[in-house]
Amino acid sequence: MVEGELRRLLDTRPLEGELYRPDRLLKAMRHGVLNGGKRLRPFLVLETAALFEATDDTAALRVAAALECIHCYSLVHDDLPAMDDDDLRRGKPTVHRAFDEAAAILAGDSLLTYAFDIVSAPETAMPAEAKITLVNRLARASGMGGMAGGQALDLAAEGSSLSEDETLRLQAMKTGALIRFACEAGAVIGGAQDADIERLGEFGAAIGLAFQLADDLLDLTASSEAMGKATGKDAAAGKATLASLHGIDWTRQQLRGLVAQAEDILEPFGERADTLKQAARFVAERQS
Template identity: 70%
Template sequence: MKETPSFSAHLKANAFAVEELLSALLGPAVGADEIARPANLLAAMRHGVLNGGKRLRPFLVSECTALLEGDADAALRVGAALECVHCYSLVHDDLPAMDDDDMRRGQPTVHIAFDEATAILAGDSLLTFAFDIIAAPETPLPDRQKTALILALARASGHGGMAGGQALDLAAEKRAPGEAGIVTLQAMKTGALIRFACEAGAVIADASDEDRRRLRAFGEKIGLAFQLADDLLDLTADAEAMGKATGKDAARGKGTLVALHGQAWAERELEELVAQAENLLQPYGARSAILVETARFIANRRS
């Protein structure tokens, strides 16, 4: 299903706002308690972050916050922090010791544009900066909510979440996991940050525990859909459309659910995941229309 023009415009408008904020946050001005911002390191960080993209994770933060009538400015800053974590993971994933990719979003990866050491430091700095953005006084939230967001993002990002998922992904090159192992790997490497993006909206809005559980579950469903769609694209899309190399999972012998069950199964599973995601949003009625369309967009994306 093709997204409506209004949805597409909404997604682009949010991406533009996130890009503007990230550009300002990653400017040359030295912040309070900083000593200096080395120009080459800052340039590498900007290269890894300010390179387009749909900014889907910040969009989910903003839309889940809006669903529960939370603070839009806080959502934008938390979304920018989340995008720093996501981009750090891409910078490190592209390194020769990891996935060894030369292109990302249609341009040279950070270690190609700069060098490996600078890419490592750029990733380290982006990860650290994410928590700076949330904790900073410019983020208009009480300390209690900031603490909850920092804890949730740390656990989604670290050894029990995304970084742990990358470790499992590297291990999968030597020994392909079974279906349960693949689901765990993908829930950690890809799903954890998408789950956080949705759950963060409830935290920012200081919503009920039930709202937080419901949006967390929604994030888990669309996180699974995102990775399944990604695996389909790795099989069917060309590198120009994706802005990065495709077919690498199959070449490395990595197990995916698509490889296990086939394309037709994956397409049916995506439909089921979207239906489950939509069902979780039913209590919110028409207010959840954009999130429903986001779930469909994730399942049917072409890049």
């Protein structure tokens, strides 16, 4: 469903208020988005929305696709030579390798901008209040105080050593904020009360941390073949991760603890939350 929605959204036809969609830019955007990603964040939006029996699935699907545009823009920019300098992403050339650097910068900018277009568009059937809440939370989760700020801290950390608290903050910003947003967004779309939005936010924070720990663990242990990208990069860049600091056994134990915590948070929702609980385990145990 998400794949189809993204494809539809990245169609060549301009929307009202758009003058023209340049062909090569659109191709670069598609290359950065339609690349076999796991779609974890959209999945979390859809599943948390389903917890609250959101009446209009198409609205949740559009928000899910918008969030994936933000995630993919961040990958396109992070892969740039001036940033992490990666040639491969999921086994395929990164956007700046398949096109060029200017195209990658503009494709990232355009995906970021498009995400806010998608959420705010008349086609997204949702009360204006809910839309504006989503726009604002999405902006805060992805901007200087969230994902982009986390990437800035990550680049600054190369070669220096961060305290454990600084590392946790960096990760809560760089990867945690958007995963947390995904879970809160489903609750907002489903018209949940503030207490439930907060509860889903805590679930998102737990699996966001698990996601990062699993990533650090894979960087320590997995082959670049299984990952479809370079591994061992953290150590090569002189970056200490929580996993490298505390070791593999400690990290696996933390992951089990976070999964248990995530499952506890979902207890009040009963069987309806089974798929989300499975997702928490998937995030912690994934091998690629």
